[in-house]
Amino acid sequence: MHPASRAPRFLALLLPFFLGACAIFGPDRAATLPPEPQQEASQPVADPAPEQQHSASAPANPGPPASIQPTSETPWLYEGSNIPVDRQWRFGVLDNGLRYATRENGVPPDQVSIRIRIDTGSLYESDSERGYAHLLEHLLFRQSRYLGVGETIPTWQRLGATFGNDTNAVTSATQTVFQLDLPEADPAKLDEAFKLLSGMIEAPVINEVNVRTEVPIVLAEKRERGGPNERVANESRDLFFHDQMLAKRPPIGTEETLEAATAEDVEAFYKRWYRPEETVIAVAGDADPYVLARLIEKYFGDWNVEGDVTPEPDFGDPTPPAGVAADNPVGETAVMVEPDLPRSLTYSVMRKWEPVQDTITYNEGLLMDALAQSLITRRLEARARGGGDYLYAQVQQEDVSRSTDATFVSFAPLTEDWQTALADVRAVIADATTNPPTEEELQREISEYDVAFVAAVEEAEVEAGANLADTLINAVDIRETVASPQTVLDIFRGMRDRVTPEAILARTRALFEGDVIRGFYVTPQQGEASAEELRAALQAPVEADGSARIEAKTIDFAQLPKIGTPGTVVADGPLGILGIERVELSNGATALLWPNDAEPGRVAVNVHFGAGLRAFDTKDAPYITLGESALISSGFAGLDQEDIDRLATGRKLGFDFGVDLATFTFSAETRQADLADQLYLFAAKLAFPEWDARPLARAKAGERLSYDNYATSPAGLLNRDLESLIRNGDPRFGTPTPEMVENTSAEGFRKVWEPLLKQGEIEVMIFGDFDRDAAIESLEKTIGALPPREPVDPATFGPRPAAPEADGREVEYHRGDANQAAVVLAWPVGSGPAEISESRQLEILSQIFMNRLFDEMRERAGASYAPQTRVDWPVDDVGGGTFIALAQLRPGDVTAFYDASEKIVADLATNGPTEDELARVTEPLRQTILRASTGNGFWMWQLRGTSRDPTLLKSMASLVEDYSVATPERIKQLAAKYLASRKPLEIAIVPEGTQVP
Incomplete structure (x- = not known):
């Protein structure tokens, strides 16, 4: 078995039951959790025998394609090198000079990742062509040999690829790379993908209509990047690369050269640099590398371009001014x-x-x-x-x-x-x-x-x-x-x-x-x-x-205090899904253990405790942000941050801290050899917290220094204030002002955080490549040795997060460029596990809404580069769920966004989406779930809290169906219920001095 094909197909354990239950019993029974498979559920479904793998795509002739370089020959990538060749790659060169490399890899299963690199970027442009390399990247997605105008993105979506994540392109100073991660890549899909990509690369349609359509979109992208940070980037590039081409060649180009671009000029740039000799294709995925090589031969082998290859431009060298000192130039x-x-x-x-x-x-x-x-x-x-x-x-x-x-x-x-x-x-x-x-x-x-x-x-x-x-x-x-x-x-x-x-x-x-x-x-x-x-x-x-210099000092875990008297396991048994074990310790802590070989060498550990953000009164809001930065660095068990770093030397340890709506989380990625030490770190922070004031002072300085930067662009203000604005200004969700930060103290920090570290039952999740018995022993000595936890008292909670209220329009003013604005619409939705299936279906509605916004605001108007939508449905019943649509645009397009959104809502609530719209969303969502489910992180996220509340497991039975099976009528109902039935909160962020209509 190919070692790169080891990623287990965990969802394969679930799908026959989940999807089968839906098909047999109907939607009304979809939430009933099926029994676990009788096979050993802690293990993934076995990989097929070697002779069965990739049988669908196996060539009739198992020999290597003609263009594959034999192992006796130095691969093109290794010419002039004595680095040992990575033999898992198969290298080849076509007769036209195109070079490629293919590799079998099953992570995630059934996906094939294709990268096509053109050896051209912004440094290959003349002064009048600045921005052409990036503009060409856009034009290749606009129209090509096999794809009509605007068909590229919908076509990839129908094949299960999400736009932006699975299919994208990047232009840098020295290269342009086209990217496709193709899910469920069967032979027919692979053949179609290579055909479409070859048409994009070899035969884009570059005409005046397409150029004039894409230029406003590129300018929208440029506009959204603008502001002080972009000015600093441009000025610093001009300084550091003085008299070199890089000084004046940002890939985005200039407004002047882009607006002056003609189809003739852009096509000339294309013909100069888009050649097989300048192209490299890398493919890694769940397919035979020879099959992949044959597809490259099939679709790129007849690509020939007349004329000689243009030499690479001289990028220039850094040169000192006359008269500088040789020893300090x-x-x-x-x-x-x-x-x-x-x-x-x-x-x-x-x-x-x-x-x-x-x-x-x-x-x-x-x-x-x-x-x-x-x-x-x-x-x-x-x-x-x-x-x-x-x-x-x-x-x-x-x-x-x-x-x-x-x-x-x-x-x-x-x-x-x-x-x-x-x-x-x-x-x-x-x-x-x-x-x-x-x-x-x-x-x-x-x-x-x-x-x-x-x-x-x-x-x-x-x-x-x-x-x-x-x-x-x-x-x-x-x-x-x-x-x-x-x-x-x-x-x-x-x-x-x-x-x-x-x-x-x-x-x-x-x-x-x-x-x-x-x-x-x-x-x-x-x-x-x-x-x-x-x-x-x-x-x-x-x-x-x-x-x-760091003083010589040895710190060992053996020197540190024991957490307490080791606890014992008082109950253990199956959680009821995937062979995961639920363990309860004598001090009340619970743990979910899942030893598996999904990710060899990796062990993911999460510790959930306490009440999270809801435990804070609004007056203590600044301590949330400061705690995320400084709480762990404040130390524990007599150690400061330097001691902690030294303790971790030679080990794979981590310590991240997060504040969620309803819980606090310690998290890390470690390995079997260091799991006991990792658990000790987490337990020691709870048992022996220290309150070193230096990390707090540093965190305060960082907050003060960075605050004004947020106001330099609409995007900055969205990052700073959006979560607070959609909850009626709740400061717990916002970024603290310098005045709020200044009014905090080390004493106040400890007063707020010390009791929170003592409160709330603990849930530990350990998923990955570890020994179950050793993990139990380590848990007993660490988390299990903590004293009983103080209860969380809901009476001490701060106010419940508010829902967005449609009360006029919130307007904020930024101090950035005069051509930048942002607009947000926010509708309230639910929270809690009771209607979790509905929350997943809302994600389908959200994606359809975003596709329509994309068509209205980007494709038709060129007003916004990347409009977005988002559904936030807290699984814990804490309130504050939201459905959000937002975009960055010109100030004059704010009303156009509101009008477009209102039209979209009305149409979806009245007519629902088309079947094609639905398919373009549900298939990529299904593929996203299938691929994500092969990793432990997906399941840790989905199953958090289930050791305390097993009822949360019920929603797992319909997970795939909820995201991938819906009717136009169902989406119409959701649009009417959540969007058309109420006015959204409107937020506009515009330049200072601007009037919002």
Whole structure:
């Protein structure tokens, strides 16, 4: 059995019962949970025997296609390299020069991921063609050989692919990549997909009508990106890549060149760069790689373009201005004032980009560079945690768009004293370039990388095919190869004897040597800095400061206090689905355990407790946001954040914290070897919380610095205020203002959070590749050893989340570009498990609504690039459910959005959708569920809370049907019930000084 085909088909255990029950008993019985299969339910349905796999797509001639490169030949991707070839890929070259790679991969089952890369991007454009590479990407979706005008997206939807997720395209400075993740890829679908893609790539219809239709859509995309952050991106690109093509080549292009685009000019660009010799196809999926190769031969083999290949443009090299010092070549600097943006300073050491031979020696050097950067960034972080003059700082080497090999240093000064922050950062770096690291520091970083590489080997069998295809395409873009996780681990471990402090010192020095140093500072304060002052600060001598080095200190779990007297299991038995076991411990905690091999090497752990957001009074709202940032970093069991990081060295541990409507959640991904330690971390936070004030102070600083940035665009204000606005201004759902943050304190933080950590029954979920008995023992010593929990008292809850109220129109004003606006419509829906099936059917209505908005606002009017809809139905009966439609658009199009939405609602409530509209939504939704269900994360989300409330399981019986089986009449009823029967809350976000009609 192909090792990449191990992803189990968990839903296959459910579908025969769920869908069969529906077919036999009818919809009125769909919610009745069927009995578990008599087979061993904790295991997935067995994979077919090797000779049975892919029988539907097996070729009559099992031999390799003519274009496949034999194993005796160096594959085209590995020419000039001694990196071991990843033999799971099959490489080939067509007679026309098109290169490809195919690979069998069953993650998720039945999906095939196709990537088509064209070696052209914005750097291949002339001045008058800026934006053409990206415009072409749009035009290929508009009309092509086999697809009429506007048929591409509906066609992919009928094949089960969602637009944006499963089918998309990306244009960068150096490449354009077309992406398709095809679900349920049987031979007929695969053949159709390759045919359609070949027509898009080889024969797009580029005429004046299509160009004039797509240009407004591209301009809408450009408009939605606009604002201060886009201005900073443009100015910084102009500074760092001074006199290089990259400085003036954002892929989105310019308004002037796009509006001037003609079909003749765009077609000339297409003919110049869209050629088989410039094309690479990568395919990874649940199909025979030879079958995939034959489809490439069939549909791309006869693609020929007249004329010679156009040479790649000269992207230019970073060049210092005349007269710079050789030992500190500070060149161009710039200071940009943006009143609503937080302070940020970046300087870069620029070097010429050179093509490389992707050899083992070269990769050993890259790994040493990575270790060097990790050492410096850890020291910079330690300085920030200890009260430095900056909020964060990091170092990153990057080869940028085949234009420069650069080392970037970026940080955020806490105050207007940016010079001190810069000197602080430079002093830490100077120490790293002057003195070798300690052996203890180095071994810590080596251990971190080793854990990551081992995890990649353990999890290789469940690497998604889409990720594998993307990785190969990106390797082509940077002119390197791909390596299996085992090869990466072997190279890393094979170089260990040569990774000495002195070797790291040499690599560190090289990282900060270059042709020119450039600096860019963004500040909200006029007159705070000048380009000359920034240049002088970068030129100033710096003294190495080793005080940020991490002291040698060993912390082991054996040194930490025991949680308490171990508990015992007082009850255990099947949950009633998928062979998952429910366990109850003597202190009242419950656990759901599901050992499975869905994701080898991975163990997902969630701990749910308490009452979540509803436990907060509105006056304590700022502590919600601050808690999400600082609660875990505040420490536990006598450990601060640095101690926790050190404790995790050499282990795969995590600690995420989330505040949901009705519960708090600790979550992490770990492995069997570290599961006991992971459970200890979670239990220790509940048993022995610490209240270090430094993480809180840092979180407060971050909130203060970032708040004004939200008002720089409609999208920012939506992120800041939408959840609060649709709940009548409830501050628990919004972003706290600087004044609210300023009025918090360390004492208040502890007063709010300390009792919440003690309240509410605990539910643990452990899903993945682990030993059940060992997990039980660890649970008894950790979560089971906690004292009995204090009850959650509903009388202390804050107000129930309100539903959107249609009371006129809410208007907010942003300080961004005058051509940007956003509009929202919000209707109240339900919450709780009683009508969960109806909530899923509402998702079908939501998707149909979005498709119609897409047609009205993007395709017909070019008013909005990506209108969206969303259904939020809290499973816990806490209220606040919403149905939302929103879009970013021009201020003058606000009324058009309201009118279009009103028309859509009226028509859906009166006539319902067409059968085709329904199919375009339900099939992609069904495929999304089928694919997601092959991973543990899907089931952890679906089954949370079921150890406490088994009635939640009833809704699982109709899961697939609810999302994929509906009639036009049913959708019409839902539209009438939830949308047409009441006025929505209207929210408009417009520029300051704008009148909303």
